[in-house]
Amino acid sequence: MDQKIKSVFDLQQKYKFELRKTDSKTRIAKLKKLKQALESAEEEIYVALDKDLRKSKFETAVTELFFTYAEIDHAIKKLSGWMKPKSVGKTMSNLFAGNKIYYEPKGVCLIIAPWNYPLQLIMSPLISAIAAGNCAILKPSELSNSTASVIHKIISNTFEEREIACFEGDAETSTSLLKLPFDHIFFTGSTAIGKIVMEAAAKNLTSVTLELGGKSPAIIDDSCDLKKAAEKIAWGKLVNAGQTCIAPDYVLIDEKLEKEFVSHFTVAADKMFFNYGKINDEVFGKIISEKQFNRLDGLIKKAVIEGAILEFGGETNPESLTINPVVLTSVSAENSIMQEEIFGPVLPIIKYKNLQNAIDFVNSKDKPLALYIFSDSAKNQEKIINETSSGGTCVNDVLVHISNPNLPFGGVNSSGIGSSHGIFGFKNFSHERAVVFQSKFGMTKMIYPPYNLGLLKWLKKLM
Structure with a gap:
């Protein structure tokens, strides 16, 4: 298993540079493809969740499927706007420059999901990862093994491994995955396991999103x-x-x-x-x-x-x-x-x-x-x-x-780190990159050596 995981991880590390170039039209097509795959597997999903948690068809539809469909639809509707570089304000040091924030994919992401809402809680971060232009490896919970099998089938039939892959298995599989230098890890589960995930991520300076719990x-x-x-x-x-x-x-x-x-x-x-x-x-x-x-x-x-x-x-x-x-x-x-x-x-x-x-x-x-x-x-x-x-x-x-995908969902301190859903999920799987387009009339030359002490009073007032 370790060799297979490493092989897929290496494939995704290479492919992430191609994937980051994709436009909103390409990513939207992938989101639509995911929704179609879920719709085609609905009956299998109902059966699996009944086996795992004795969820009624109604409860599965409302809390797992419809929730996921709504999140896909929201991302499809908003993605073009989310991806556009955002112009921001200027300072005296770049008065004539263009100042923008670009949203670039983090790269290869790991999504570890829990057993209580085993479909929704793996698909929700996956939607955000796809929208942001990332590769992803999914690890569903082995406790909800019937649903995990359906998820594996859906992902395998819908995406190439070099883009999105799914690994079933127990804690040993999670341990093997956490050893790898992912660009981002999204974990949903208990606070105790969240600490283990964060410790593993720290060894590779990997950013994390932790959706944990606590006594609400x-x-x-x-x-x-x-x-x-x-x-x-x-x-x-x-x-x-x-x-x-x-x-x-x-x-x-x-x-x-x-x-x-x-x-x-x-x-x-x-x-x-x-x-x-x-x-x-x-x-x-x-x-x-x-x-x-x-x-x-x-x-x-x-x-x-x-x-x-x-x-x-x-x-x-x-x-x-x-x-x-x-x-x-x-x-x-x-x-x-x-x-x-x-x-x-x-x-x-x-x-x-x-x-x-x-x-x-x-x-x-x-x-x-x-x-x-x-x-x-x-x-x-x-x-x-x-x-x-x-x-x-x-x-x-x-x-x-x-x-409501217009609200951030996430914890604080021991109940979690980072937010998900909607634009918050998109940003979570993106790096906000600062870019300055300096003009021909840049003023930074004023502060080059040799220093003119006479400028200090004027610069102080200007600042």
């Missing part, structure tokens, strides 16, 4: 529509069985509202994901692996031992890798379940006495990938936004910020 909070005050908030959080928390990097990880709620919220949440969860009191596995997904199932099961049990109250759910089925939705109250900051990203259908609820307590709690932890505010008070909304930091934020909704 939902803050609820007493001015919001509590029923609507509970419905939205129930959907955002439980879609894909909670295996979503921007899922609400826990709730911070005004202490007066806790009981009512729990009631609304359980009603909403029952309506969306249960059928006559039993989990509806036609709409509710499964946990990806036995290892993850055991981790989540252990977290729930340990949380209860440490004092949390199981308000709702908790039934598990190890044979089908199903964990029913769980709501926990009386959760303390020290509880084990508050020490790591849950990444499953478990919602801890923490009460606060005043809004500042909630803000201080969020700020006591690493900066999250997402933060959700449920409030009809503009004053409270602004207070939370101004006094916290997160990769992205939604006010009175969850998850939807990821769907």
Whole structure:
């Protein structure tokens, strides 16, 4: 495998110099080709995601396919404008010069994708890489192996290896890839693995984009529509069985509202994901692996031992890798379940006495990938936004910020580095190159030796 990887990498290193010359028309044709390949493989994709995560056809269409198609369409529409050199302002040192920013491809890029949205989270950065004129090597997750096989087939049938290639395999394959001096690495996954990727990239001074995760909070005050908030959080928390990097990880709620919220949440969860009191596995997904199932099961049990109250759910089925939705109250900051990203259908609820307590709690932890505010008070909304930091934020909704390609998507510090989607993804896979076209009337000669000290006062005023 190592030899094959190196062979493809070398091919792409040679071809990147040809690829960088391509115009928007050529790149748009490639994006259209990718979309057609995905459309032709739709049924295979539905079957694969059902096998890997028990995703319903509807959920796969909305969260994987339609999302990807929309991103391709957006790139096709905007690419010509993105690629044009941008004129910028001048200074006295280049008053008569032309000053522009050129967007050049980074070169050969590595895209390592996770298992939770295995199609969307490999195709989204690939779209940006193609738009920016790069070669790319893809590494889908081995945990979602059915989808990985379909992705490999799509890429192999659509592109030459010297431009885009896909390698299936386990952590050893990723390790082999990370040894190579890529021009850019785009990784989506856990913070712990993100650190490993960044360390490997540093050895080759390779730039990185890290889409990580963390404990994304939902803050609820007493001015919001509590029923609507509970419905939205129930959907955002439980879609894909909670295996979503921007899922609400826990709730911070005004202490007066806790009981009512729990009631609304359980009603909403029952309506969306249960059928006559039993989990509806036609709409509710499964946990990806036995290892993850055991981790989540252990977290729930340990949380209860440490004092949390199981308000709702908790039934598990190890044979089908199903964990029913769980709501926990009386959760303390020290509880084990508050020490790591849950990444499953478990919602801890923490009460606060005043809004500042909630803000201080969020700020006591690493900066999250997402933060959700449920409030009809503009004053409270602004207070939370101004006094916290997160990769992205939604006010009175969850998850939807990821769907707008006009917004940057990414984390901050431990939740990620860099942004993706739309022009932000295009720039992420591009080098912004400064170019000055000096005129015949350049003024730099004024500062050549021998120095004229009499010019200093005049130059100071000019600057």
